[in-house]
Amino acid sequence: MAWLSDTRSSYDTDASGYAEKVRGLLDERPYLRASLALFAQLVRDAGGGPVADVGCGPGHVTGHLHDAGVDAFGIDLSSEMVAIARRDHPHLRFEVGTMTDLDLADDAVAGIVAFWSVIHVPDDAVPGVFLEFGRVLRPQGLLLIGFHVGDQTRHTSTGYTGRPISVDSHRRTPGKVRGWLRDAGFTTEAELVVGPDDDVPGALVFARSNA
Template sequence: MTRDWLADTRTSYDADARGYAEKVRGLLEQSPYLRGGLSIFAELVRDAGGGPVADVGCGPGHVTRHLADRGVDAFGIDLAPEMVALARRDHPDLRFEVGTMTDLDLADGSIAGLLAFWSVIHVPDHAVPGVFAEFHRVLRPGGPLLVGFHVGDGTRTTTQGYTGRAIHVESHRRRPGQVSDWLRAAGFGIEAELLTDPDAERPGAMIFARTQAQS
């Protein structure tokens, strides 16, 4: 039987929202590289004129908070209603909406920047080009994009959440070159790739890209 990956991801993060929020609490404070990547992104948004920035797959909203505290007009979107409920509870002054990156409820060219921090990891290969096309559609010309993901090969299936509850979520590890190729094909120019923990079992990568400005 073919599983519905979007439904699996939604129900898994709904079930594990509290466990995940606990796991990532304080993570940014411990990682100068993640904070550095977000600072660069905030600067790129500012230099491009500022405006609303979507944190897509925002989880409990800690990264949205981090950007907002640095002057970015950030709002969050997440597939899992329980995640959005937690984000609203913990950051009542920020805006969070339920939605999917496969079909964003945003007008063409309506946002100044888009962040997808370790959220595209749950999108299977065949659906990534469509997701990056959505990112390109909603960003205004010259708008910066930051994508963070696990580096490597293959897919892991997680069947137990951080609080021990049964879940079923797939995480796809990828080579930065593959992700950049998908982004170029969607109309992005690649500006930088940052590899973190290169010697670890599961390195991370952040790719900075931008929609091509209209001539």
């Protein structure tokens, strides 16, 4: 799959630039912090358990969840990202892997957070990714997904470090994501659109596995 290898090599190339860009970002994003706090509370209310931060990048969200009392670990396609995550959060577990084929047993996790990572998965591969999330989630497990709102695909050819990369980011409506989730056996419990008047709003969708 060309998109997968392009995404991997792009984030390998740009890992340090991306990590610098998002350092401390959660401090400036109250709606993201509130969503993560709610997610942590809902996972705890359901009895706790491991939570996978899928497409964790440099691990700042994984670290935030850990600080919120969640047994969080990170998975990312890019080995360079995972190296940075391990360096910055040496007390946490990070593994290289892909959301298209997670190296996790069925029903292994109580929750999944996927913040702005499914944005790199093309439409025709999203249903398979959501089925994979449902496979590794416990029955009634919770998914929190964050993504750019819109209906276009943006191609990026220069990374934050100024080096050439090649990666697509797909913007989606919450309704489109909700439809894919429904087809994959999830019930959407809540949606939040952050910055609805911005050029590119962000969406956060909380969904629970029916299985």
